[in-house]
Amino acid sequence: MSNLGSSLPDATAAAETLRVGFVGLGIMGSPMAQNLIKSGYDVTVWNRTKSKCDPLINLGAKYQPSPQEVAACCDVTFAMLADPESALDVATGENGAASGLSPGKGYVDVSTVDGATSKLISARIKDTGALFLEAPVSGSKKPAEDGQLIFLTAGDKALYERVAPLLDIMGKSKFYLGEVGNGAAMKLVVNMIMGSMMASFSEGLLLSEKVGLDPSILVQVVSQGAISAPMYSLKGPSMVQSLYPTAFPLKHQQKDLRLALGLAESVSQSTPIAAAANELYKVAKSHGLSDQDFSAVIESLKSKLPHSKTE
Numbered sequence: 215m216s217n218l219g220s221s222l223p224d225a226t227a228a229a230e231t232l233r234v235g236f237v238g239l240g241i242m243g244s245p246m247a248q249n250l251i252k253s254g255y256d257v258t259v260w261n262r263t264k265s266k267c268d269p270l271i272n273l274g275a276k277y278q279p280s281p282q283e284v285a286a287c288c289d290v291t292f293a294m295l296a297d298p299e300s301a302l303d304v305a306t307g308e309n310g311a312a313s314g315l316s317p318g319k320g321y322v323d324v325s326t327v328d329g330a331t332s333k334l335i336s337a338r339i340k341d342t343g344a345l346f347l348e349a350p351v352s353g354s355k356k357p358a359e360d361g362q363l364i365f366l367t368a369g370d371k372a373l374y375e376r377v378a379p380l381l382d383i384m385g386k387s388k389f390y391l392g393e394v395g396n397g398a399a400m401k402l403v404v405n406m407i408m409g410s411m412m413a414s415f416s417e418g419l420l421l422s423e424k425v426g427l428d429p430s431i432l433v434q435v436v437s438q439g440a441i442s443a444p445m446y447s448l449k450g451p452s453m454v455q456s457l458y459p460t461a462f463p464l465k466h467q468q469k470d471l472r473l474a475l476g477l478a479e480s481v482s483q484s485t486p487i488a489a490a491a492n493e494l495y496k497v498a499k500s501h502g503l504s505d506q507d508f509s510a511v512i513e514s515l516k517s518k519l520p521h522s523k524t525e
């Protein structure tokens with residue numbers, strides 16, 4: 215059996231011998247784990263809602279009933295959880311991954327969390343003698359399916375090098391940013407920009423319609439100019455139809471804005487645009503749009519909002 219202390223000559227050899235754990239099989243975790251299985255890795259999965267493991271088990275994955283047992287039987291375990299609370303609990307709580315880790319193993323947290331949470335997880339993992347890498351991803355459901363994510367990593371460089379072949383299967387690029395916290399910070403800055411861009415785009419779509427323009431034409435105009443972004447071309451057409459098929463849940467975008475505002479406050483950086491955008495996502499959440507795509511933030515700018523719902 216291999217472990218992280220052994221040398222792995224190339225990606226093919228690694229696929230044959232490295233035992234990979236994957237905990238957290240939501241919108242992102244499922245396709246990421248699927249790509250590893252399809253590449254020949256020996257993958258063991260766990261998810262709080264067990265039924266989400268079934269499609270991966272059908273593809274050849276093994277199953278263990280807790281993060282602890284996944285970590286105990288794997289060389290490296292990836293975690294893709296919703297938020298700081300769940301990432302911390304799955305890593306360090308009762309039957310959490312840390313209880314199954316030991317020297318020679320590695321834990322890679324690809325969830326989007328704040329730096330303080332990532333450092334807490336890192337400290338607990340390192341106490342076991344295992345290595346830790348934070349590696350949040352930029353890119354959504356489709357890039358996850360297509361193996362086109364961007365990894366923003368920080369932590370143990372040796373683990374980064376060991377898992378590089380796996381990151382290359384799940385992603386198109388990877389950045390190593392040094393100390394734990396830097397990957398989390400980079401991800402939060404990127405998603406702060408994204409959340410504000412989507413809020414601004416929403417205002418533009420609604421204003422164009424109100425002054426008698428066709429918002430679909432606005433999407434085309436924007437897509438051809440200097441402010442063109444794949445996000446606008448991808449989501450604009452469905453936003454015009456008030457459709458928000460979920461790729462990136464709105465509740466996670468609001469979480470990221472909240473965490474980014476905390477990061478900004480910690481260094482006294484003024485971020486009024488992000489603060490205003492955050493309020494819009496909060497309104498959208500309070501109207502029951504948490505599980506819709508984050509482009510549903512446009513609804514919070516409409517005069518007739520969906521019925522309020524306590525979340």
Ligand SMILES: NC(=O)C1=CN([C@@H]2O[C@H](COP(=O)(O)OP(=O)(O)OC[C@H]3O[C@@H](n4cnc5c(N)ncnc54)[C@H](OP(=O)(O)O)[C@@H]3O)[C@@H](O)[C@H]2O)C=CC1
Pocket residue numbers: 237238239240241242243261262263264266294295296297299300303304324325326327351352353354355461462463466467
């Ligand atoms: N979707 C996207 O486009 C992107 C998302 N991200 C980030 O990746 C992470 C995951 O996102 P995504 O896959 O979309 O989210 P989902 O909401 O689809 O999945 C969340 C996962 O976390 C698990 N989970 C939630 N709470 C707990 C808990 N208390 N204990 C154990 N497990 C828990 C869920 O389990 P269960 O199935 O039981 O609910 C599920 O596996 C988030 O941090 C998000 O911000 C990053 C880039 C893109």
Ligand SMILES: O=CC(=O)O
Pocket residue numbers: 326351352353354405462
């Ligand atoms: O975190 C979301 C993304 O699209 O990246």
